[in-house]
Amino acid sequence: MAQSEAEGLDLTITEFVQGLAESYRQMEIPLERYLTYILVPSIVFFLITIGAGLLLPVPLTIRAPIPLLGLLVLASAVFYPKILLSQRKSELNNRFHLMVTHMTVLATTKIDRMEVFRTLAEEDEYGELAMEMHRIVQLVDTWNQSLDDACRRRAKEVPSDAVADFLDRLAYTLGAGQSLEDYLLSEQGQIIQHYTTVYRSSLDSLEVMKDLYLSMILSMTFALVFAVVLPVLTGTNPTMTVSAVIVMFVFVQSGFFLAIRSMAPYDPVWFHPVEYPSPIKAKLDRSMYVGVGLSMLLLCLSLGGMTGLSPVGLNDLLFMFPQVPLPFYAAVPITPMIIPGIVFRQEEQKIKARDQEFPSFIRALGATEGAKQSTTGQVLRTLRKKDFGPLTQNINDLYKRLNMRIEPTAAWRYFTADCRSYLIQTFSEMYLIGREMGGSPKQLGELIAENMNEVLQLRQKRKQAATTLIGLLYGITAASTFAFFIGLQVVNILAQMSLDLNAGSRLDVNSLINTSVYNIPLIEFLLVIIIMFSAMLSSLMIRTVDGGHKANTFMHFVILSWIGAITGTFTKWLVTQFLQI
Known part of the structure; x- marks a missing residue:
């Protein structure tokens, strides 16, 4: 059993190394130039960082991360060709079904089969697929190869299995004398089935990512709450611990966003014409101008009121509050951006x-x-x-x-x-x-x-995935903000209690409860930052899964920001009502 597992591991490593070598072979940059100007300098930089980490006269906590930077640069240089090859494969797969449909439409017109390939090679919309068609045309026109030989040769070079299989079967069919039209009409069902399978597998992968994201965010939320509360007992600097956890929080969320972005199927909703503008564009532009203008105005009023440079501030706008909560200073200025968000969303529903x-x-x-x-x-x-x-x-x-x-x-x-x-x-x-x-x-x-x-039909599945993601992210935002501000307000009340006890007692309460190390306004400011950052990345995740216009991000960003601001303010008030003595 152990031997079979070891053999499987060796086979996996061998396949990975072979795939990496193949990515180097298919680079557009000559291999010698890449090794000379990219890979060798990254190795030298890594060795320099190791030397700096061993020899610099600074504390170990500062020296330790230096080699990690060199390792990151080296790993990026080593695996960059693999990343490029993966991106190229995604570009080939994303528009493959559309290109085959287009090819079928052209083939049914009875035009010469080479004209079909020449027409597709001029379609910039197909990106890497158009480039592959252009390479086939070059092999036929310049190198005098037959069309089936050209397809067979390119089938060995393309990184996409689906495209390679299609070209290989096309070469065999054309070589056997079958017409291009008959072959493409018979292939329609299989191509659509392959696209459906890939699309559904991408949505299934997103479901798994949502579960992992929920688990990781809950873990990071507990870590941040502990970072806020534990210094009461240990006496360590809470600002440093909170900042460290926030940095980790940012990295985790950014990593999940990039993973979701890479897994989401390519299926754009909007078409952006250049030569033929439409009346909708003027409406969309006006909404954007109004949203940005009002946001800039509110931002100036907020900053002017805080610094005393403006006679009208956020306190005058939110007069119902004796003192404007800190989270509102972040949520109010961005609120007008919901205007273009709503307008774009309405137009998207019409589309x-x-x-x-x-x-x-x-x-x-x-x-x-x-x-x-x-x-x-x-x-x-x-x-x-x-x-x-x-x-x-x-x-x-x-x-x-x-x-x-x-x-x-x-x-x-x-x-x-x-x-x-x-x-x-x-x-x-x-x-x-x-x-x-x-x-x-x-x-x-x-x-x-x-x-x-x-x-x-596939878009309906995607819509369901986006709807569940919206509910998940809205719920996580409210729950994590509630946990953050519970810990913060408990520490704040403990600090006030220790001051009262010290004033009327000979016992030094600060020796038991270390509240003097806290800078409550600064920690609250850091919590507001992470709430806003989380709202921004969550809105980007929703837009990525939904596949709609980028302006949809604004609406979700505003709503998530207000969920965080209201939840944080309400939590502080609620904890004060229960614990205030």
């Missing part, structure tokens, strides 16, 4: 509603065009009278632009710009190109609708 209606629209459009053998504008004359929910107005606008003899490509681009949906833009572009190249509208509509419906 998602349009996405739900688009498969029905594109299927009906393709079927009607195929049956009537007419143009899109003539079909939309009757089709626009049907109810497609939030998409109805956009369909009307598309019909009006086509009826005004606007060039069809420009009309469709305005349509996608008004919808602001990434999926609608991507699949509309596929339908437009397919129709321009003579593809069957009925086949195009059914193909696009089927693929988009699969993505929308």
Whole structure:
């Protein structure tokens, strides 16, 4: 048993080393240059930090972390090619299903198969996949290789197993004489199934990360409470212990955020047009300007009132409080940022509603065009009278632009710009190109609708994961803040009690309860900082899992900040009511 486990460990280590060597081989930078300018200097720096840690005339607590910095630099240099290869693999997998759908649409138009690859190579949206198509085109055009040989060669080089398998099977099929259209149509189900499997596994990984995050944050919360309370008995400097735990808290949360960001499936909601602006953009920009302007105004009033430079301060705005709680000084200035957060969220809900209606629209459009053998504008004359929910107005606008003899490509681009949906833009572009190249509208509509419906079903799963994460993070924020301020207020009351007992007793209470080492306002300030930092990272986590616009972060950041501020203030009042003598 032990021997089999050792053999398995050796095999794992061997595979890891082979994978690392392969990442060095696939770097765009020449290996000799990377070793000379990156790896060797990092080794020298690591040796220097070891020497500094052994020879510097400073305390051990300061010397000990110095070699760790050198080790971090060395590890970053050693594993950087592996990280780059992993990022490249993610880029290949993220858009693979869209690229195959696009390739299928082009193949159904009966154009030359090399033109299919040339068209995809010019699509910057596909990133690394477009680069792979470009490499295949180069092998065929420049090096006079056959298309199947070029696909087979690139299949051996790409880091993604799914893309490599697809190219390898494509090479075999083309070499056997099967048409590109037949192969891609037969592959649609398998590609979508693979995408669904990867998407669901990513969501499952996020569920595991949520459980780990909850456990780690609860542990760090207990550690921070102990760091606040224990110096009462030990007499150590509580500011240093609290600061050390806060730094650890920051590292733990940052690590989980990066892990969640790497695990979340790539599925953007928004489309950001450049050449075809939409009226929505003006509304979004106004909300952002109002939110930022009001936040800057409140920040100036808060700082001016605290320093005496402004006649109006936060005390005047929150006149219902005899003394404004410290957490409110952090929460009030950022409150107006909820305005753009709400506006962006409302628009995002409309985008998602349009996405739900688009498969029905594109299927009906393709079927009607195929049956009537007419143009899109003539079909939309009757089709626009049907109810497609939030998409109805956009369909009307598309019909009006086509009826005004606007060039069809420009009309469709305005349509996608008004919808602001990434999926609608991507699949509309596929339908437009397919129709321009003579593809069957009925086949195009059914193909696009089927693929988009699969993505929308996966988005429902993602929405459920985001909803549970929101509840978890809101609850953690309230619970951890409650624990923080319980410990702080207990120490504060003990400090007041020791002063009262010392005034009327010969017993030196400070020899038993070490409250003189506490700087209560400074510790409360540190707690407010960690609450705000936690709110910021939590809102970023929600946005990452949700996959929406970055401005959604503002709304959750404001809400989480106010949850922390209100919970902290209420906890201080509640503990005072129970323990004040």
